Amino acid sequence: MSTNSAIHKGVIQVPTEASGSEISNFSGRIFYSEQMRLWDSQRGMKASFNSTFVFNIHPLTTPGGEGLAFILTANTSLPNNSAGQWLGIVNSTSIGVSNIVAVEFDTRKSYPEDIDDNHVGVDVKSIYSIQQQPLGPHGVNLSSGIDVVATIYFDAKDGKISIFVSRSDLKLRTPVLKVDLDLSKLLPEDVYVGFSASTGAYTQVNTIGSWYFSSWEYIEKNPINLIWLWILIPIIVVGGACGLVGLCRWRKKHRNEQGVEEDLNIELEIKSSSNAPHKFHLKELLHATRNFHSSNKLGKGGFGMVYKGTLHGKDVAVKRISKNSRHGKQDFIAEITTIGNLNHKNLVKLIGWCHEKGEILLVYELMQNGSLDRFIFSTSGGDSTLSWEQRLSVICGVSRASEYMQPDALNSVSYG
Numbered sequence: 353m354s355t356n357s358a359i360h361k362g363v364i365q366v367p368t369e370a371s372g373s374e375i376s377n378f379s380g381r382i383f384y385s386e387q388m389r390l391w392d393s394q395r396g397m398k399a400s401f402n403s404t405f406v407f408n409i410h411p412l413t414t415p416g417g418e419g420l421a422f423i424l425t426a427n428t429s430l431p432n433n434s435a436g437q438w439l440g441i442v443n444s445t446s447i448g449v450s451n452i453v454a455v456e457f458d459t460r461k462s463y464p465e466d467i468d469d470n471h472v473g474v475d476v477k478s479i480y481s482i483q484q485q486p487l488g489p490h491g492v493n494l495s496s497g498i499d500v501v502a503t504i505y506f507d508a509k510d511g512k513i514s515i516f517v518s519r520s521d522l523k524l525r526t527p528v529l530k531v532d533l534d535l536s537k538l539l540p541e542d543v544y545v546g547f548s549a550s551t552g553a554y555t556q557v558n559t560i561g562s563w564y565f566s567s568w569e570y571i572e573k574n575p576i577n578l579i580w581l582w583i584l585i586p587i588i589v590v591g592g593a594c595g596l597v598g599l600c601r602w603r604k605k606h607r608n609e610q611g612v613e614e615d616l617n618i619e620l621e622i623k624s625s626s627n628a629p630h631k632f633h634l635k636e637l638l639h640a641t642r643n644f645h646s647s648n649k650l651g652k653g654g655f656g657m658v659y660k661g662t663l664h665g666k667d668v669a670v671k672r673i674s675k676n677s678r679h680g681k682q683d684f685i686a687e688i689t690t691i692g693n694l695n696h697k698n699l700v701k702l703i704g705w706c707h708e709k710g711e712i713l714l715v716y717e718l719m720q721n722g723s724l725d726r727f728i729f730s731t732s733g734g735d736s737t738l739s740w741e742q743r744l745s746v747i748c749g750v751s752r753a754s755e756y757m758q759p760d761a762l763n764s765v766s767y768g
Contacts, residue, residue, distance in 0.1 A: 375412075375555050379440035381423075381430050383546030388567055390424070390543050391508075391536040398508035398536055401567040403545065406520060408559045409459060410497045415469065416556035417460040419494075420549045422504055425452040426540045430548075437462035438479055440548030447478050451539055454548070455504050455515060456481065459495050459556065470494050472502075472517055474531045476538055485515075485529040492517055499561065506535065508570045629688060630704035637661065637706055637713055641670055660718065668703060669719070673712040688714070 391398045403422060410416075421439050427450065431443040438444075441454050454475040461469040465480055470488055473481025487493070492500060499520040505527075506513045511534045514527040545565060549558045640661030641648050650658040656674040660667065688705050706713040 375551050376553055377435045377551060379430060379435040379438065379548065379550035381428065381440055381546060381548045383428050383544040384565070387426075387542040387544055388424075389541060389569075390539055391541055393536075393541075395571060397569050397571045399567050399569050400506055400508040401545075401565065402503065402505045403563070403565045404501070404503040405563040406499050406501050406561045407457070408497065408499050408561065409457075409494050410557045410559070411459075411495050412555040412557060415460070415554055416495050417552050417554035418462065418550045418556075419456055419458040419460060420547065420558045420560075421454040421456040421475070422502070422546075423452060423454040423548050424535070424539060424543045424545055425450070426543050427451070428544050428546075434548075435550045436552035438550060440550045441475060441479055442477070450477055452477060453533070453535060453538055454479075455502075455513075457494055457500075457502070457517075458484075460552070460554070472515055472529055474513065474515075474529070474533070476533075483529060483531045487517055487528065490517065490528050491522060492519055495556065506533070508535070629702055632663075632704045632706045632713070632715060634706055634708040634711055634713075636663065637670055637715070640668065644670075644672060661715075663715070667718040669700075669716045671714040671716065673714070675710065 388401070389397075389399060405422070407420060409420065418436055419439050421441055423441060430440060431438070431446050431450070434440045434443045437460065439454070439456055439458075441452060441456070442450050452475075456473050456475055456479070458466060458471050458473060459469055460466075463480065467473075467484050468486050468488070470493055471484050471486045473484030475481050494500065501516075501518055501520050503516040504513065505516070511532055513531050513533045515529040515531075516526075517528050547560065638644070640663045641659040644657075644659055648659045648661065650660050650669055652658070656672050659670045659672060661670045662668070688702070700719060701717040702714065703717060704715040706715070
């Protein structure tokens with residue numbers, strides 16, 4: 353559902369009364385069509401959520417204005433006179449009264465309280481941020497016309513909202529802003545999630561290219577995932593208006609909260625990388641390796657067992673990382689996003705990955721001649737040992753591969 357938006361020539365625009373670039377002093381909103389259950393006092397439930405979206409702000413004037421916000425509210429109606437500095441969130445009469453919480457991406461220093469004209473802030477029933485953070489030190493210029501990735505993660509159990517903002521080519525692993533917030537005391541049980549935007553005398557085009565939203569329930573003393581809301585929506589926001597086009601999916605699942613959160617965060621971090629390899633589903637790799645059958649074992653590395661598999665008619669090696677391994681989540685993410693785009697004759701090519709149901713799996717091209725240690729440390733009756741000339745050639749090859757790689761990728765010279 354949207355206000356002050358229309359489809360024109362394949363894009364979402366402000367109403368036809370604002371023709372061409374005449375979109376000054378407009379505001380608009382867009383929401384997912386169904387409400388989200390944010391909390392339930394009778395069940396002792398509070399919902400956590402993760403909202404990740406890619407947006408682009410292109411100024412039409414110098415400077416541009418005013419900004420874009422992610423919002424949660426029970427009232428989808430666009431407030432009158434909410435253009436300009438109000439960002440479509442509130443107006444002069446509803447400020448302090450409306451039940452609305454917003455994360456603003458502000459491109460104008462409209463108030464003395466604004467830290468600058470390039471910041472993110474958390475707003476409660478207002479456009480005066482309770483906390484804000486300049487984005488310049490984090491390498492982000494909202495008005496630069498480049499794609500920006502934002503993740504807003506609310507942890508209902510701890511009562512904290514964490515905001516990650518970065519350029520699409522540079523992912524932050526730590527939040528730029530973290531705020532204590534009890535949404536159950538600020539908003540009604542059922543809310544809509546979406547975006548608002550506005551222009552003033554200065555204008556800009558705000559485009560949201562994609563939006564991924566998930567929500568899961570936390571029930572005290574019984575932390576079970578009862579409802580998982582998953583929205584995967586390509587959407588466009590133009591000027592002060594908002595609109596959406598695409599696919600919406602509603603799923604109900606019973607899953608462990610910690611597992612859902614971990615799987616989701618890892619997938620978001622990996623997929624936000626420009627060179628992330630293919631993601632495989634666990635059932636694909638189980639089928640490829642015949643459920644990790646012992647006859648498919650290729651060997652054991654420092655982080656777990658390696659199995660031979662067949663995917664789409666091609667032989668591969670699947671590294672099944674041990675649950676007791678030192679190879680932690682961040683190491684796993686770093687290996688995938690760093691090694692995924694490397695291409696060198698002396699390096700094993702990483703094809704894909706899987707993180708599902710507690711399994712951590714990496715898929716490589718298969719080395720048909722097996723591991724190098726078979727030839728270096730062979731025993732009588734086994735493969736022939738290498739000559740010193742061959743060993744020198746191996747050392748030179750490994751050195752060239754190591755020189756090619758970044759330092760944090762050195763542990764991927766072999767499967768182990």
